[in-house]
Amino acid sequence: MPRRYSALHTAMRTAALSTSKDLLEPLLDARHVELALLEGLSDPEMLGTAGHFLEPPIWEMGHVGWFQEYWLLRRLDGVDTLLRGSDELYDSFCVPYRQRWELRFPTRTETLKYITDVLERSVTRLGSREPTAADAYFYTLAAQHEGMHAENLTAILQTLGYARPAGLRRRCTASDVAADFRLHDVSVPGGTFMLGADPDEPFVFDNEKWAHPVEVAPFRIAATPVTNQDFTAFVDDSGYRRRECWGRRGWDWRRRQRAEHPLFWQCHEGRWFERRFEMLVPLEPWHPVVHVNWYEAEAFCRWAGRRLPTEAEWEMAATLDPVTRCKRRFPWGDAFPTPECANLDYHAGGTLDVRALAAGDSPVGCRQMIGNVWEWVADTFKPYPGFVCDPYKEYSEPHFGQKKVLKGGCWTTRSRLIRATWRNFFKAQRRNIFAGFRTAAL
Numbered sequence: 001m002p003r004r005y006s007a008l009h010t011a012m013r014t015a016a017l018s019t020s021k022d023l024l025e026p027l028l029d030a031r032h033v034e035l036a037l038l039e040g041l042s043d044p045e046m047l048g049t050a051g052h053f054l055e056p057p058i059w060e061m062g063h064v065g066w067f068q069e070y071w072l073l074r075r076l077d078g079v080d081t082l083l084r085g086s087d088e089l090y091d092s093f094c095v096p097y098r099q100r101w102e103l104r105f106p107t108r109t110e111t112l113k114y115i116t117d118v119l120e121r122s123v124t125r126l127g128s129r130e131p132t133a134a135d136a137y138f139y140t141l142a143a144q145h146e147g148m149h150a151e152n153l154t155a156i157l158q159t160l161g162y163a164r165p166a167g168l169r170r171r172c173t174a175s176d177v178a179a180d181f182r183l184h185d186v187s188v189p190g191g192t193f194m195l196g197a198d199p200d201e202p203f204v205f206d207n208e209k210w211a212h213p214v215e216v217a218p219f220r221i222a223a224t225p226v227t228n229q230d231f232t233a234f235v236d237d238s239g240y241r242r243r244e245c246w247g248r249r250g251w252d253w254r255r256r257q258r259a260e261h262p263l264f265w266q267c268h269e270g271r272w273f274e275r276r277f278e279m280l281v282p283l284e285p286w287h288p289v290v291h292v293n294w295y296e297a298e299a300f301c302r303w304a305g306r307r308l309p310t311e312a313e314w315e316m317a318a319t320l321d322p323v324t325r326c327k328r329r330f331p332w333g334d335a336f337p338t339p340e341c342a343n344l345d346y347h348a349g350g351t352l353d354v355r356a357l358a359a360g361d362s363p364v365g366c367r368q369m370i371g372n373v374w375e376w377v378a379d380t381f382k383p384y385p386g387f388v389c390d391p392y393k394e395y396s397e398p399h400f401g402q403k404k405v406l407k408g409g410c411w412t413t414r415s416r417l418i419r420a421t422w423r424n425f426f427k428a429q430r431r432n433i434f435a436g437f438r439t440a441a442l
């Protein structure tokens with residue numbers, strides 16, 4: 001049986017390693033990124049255009065302040081909200097996506113004042129004191145939450161076709177692309193694997209708890225994510241119209257949506273382009289396919305005679321050293337991510353060539369398992385054995401059995417958030433997120 005550790009146990013371990021400065025720096029940095037993404041949007045753009053699985057940017061702006069206020073001021077100190085009616089506007093669990101377009105929001109100036117006042121009070125309450133266990137846990141939770149919403153806000157800007165945020169306009173390119181690199185599989189020997197997070201991890205979400213043994217048969221998995229070039233072949237071979245490539249639910253989705261290609265692709269005079277924010281650019285063949293949903297990934301696999309890896313296979317290929325049988329925190333080791341290892345933190349302004357970043361390879365030779373694009377795996381999102389909810393009860397449990405798992409992070413993911421055990425989860429039909437996939441051999 002896996003060991004049981006409560007959220008308070010995690011908080012106590014986090015507190016032992018945290019000073020007030022340690023907790024405040026991520027909080028301030030998260031807000032800096034959030035506001036940078038909103039900078040330059042007009043008032044009409046802040047209200048957005050209604051769409052499924054989206055929310056107006058003005059809602060995103062207020063929600064991150066509300067969440068911070070709820071946990072750091074209202075729950076920890078028992079004070080009232082600074083904005084009357086804030087729960088009816090910003091409680092994401094009680095306000096469905098479609099209703100967020102119908103609300104009467106405070107003005108942009110009023111919203112900015114609200115979230116700034118909350119942040120100032122959150123900073124002041126720590127002051128020069130040493131953080132308690134509860135402080136450490138909830139300040140980390142608030143910073144990580146805002147980091148996740150920055151990624152969500154970026155997806156909203158992309159989906160609505162807004163201009164690329166100024167901070168994302170400088171695009172760097174990887175210098176370590178090997179021209180002779182060929183797509184290939186790597187072999188993973190299988191065996192007993194400890195799936196999930198170790199209790200020594202400073203902060204994890206409840207759905208990662210805790211590492212538990214699973215038996216994995218030997219398998220072969222692609223060294224890189226599926227590329228635009230690969231997926232173009234599927235599209236050009238009428239893959240979206242071939243019933244045999246799709247499961248029942250995927251085929252029903254494809255027919256309802258009349259999907260013929262990935263969400264932001266367009267074909268002009270026989271050449272494929274993709275829309276990145278407001279710009280239409282030629283499709284880059286060696287970049288990973290992105291903005292595809294689980295159904296599209298499954299259909300490609302059937303067409304290619306492949307399959308999606310399981311979550312255990314993915315995590316094993318990313319972290320396990322087959323020689324020592326030791327599990328790493330990241331594919332390259334336990335060191336914090338750097339731009340040489342992973343495309344994170346908006347560093348490249350978009351995806352990179354799948355042949356890049358060899359320094360981030362896993363022990364078995366898988367590349368870019370952290371960063372660049374989220375990767376769909378076969379599994380439905382379910383709890384690990386002995387699951388116990390953390391204080392933020394709406395985060396995981398309501399979604400068990402309803403969504404599919406993604407692993408590894410993407411170019412917009414903050415490096416302080418990601419690790420190989422992180423479990424992202426979305427509905428199988430969701431495709432405006434920065435998601436791709438890699439395949440495994442049958």
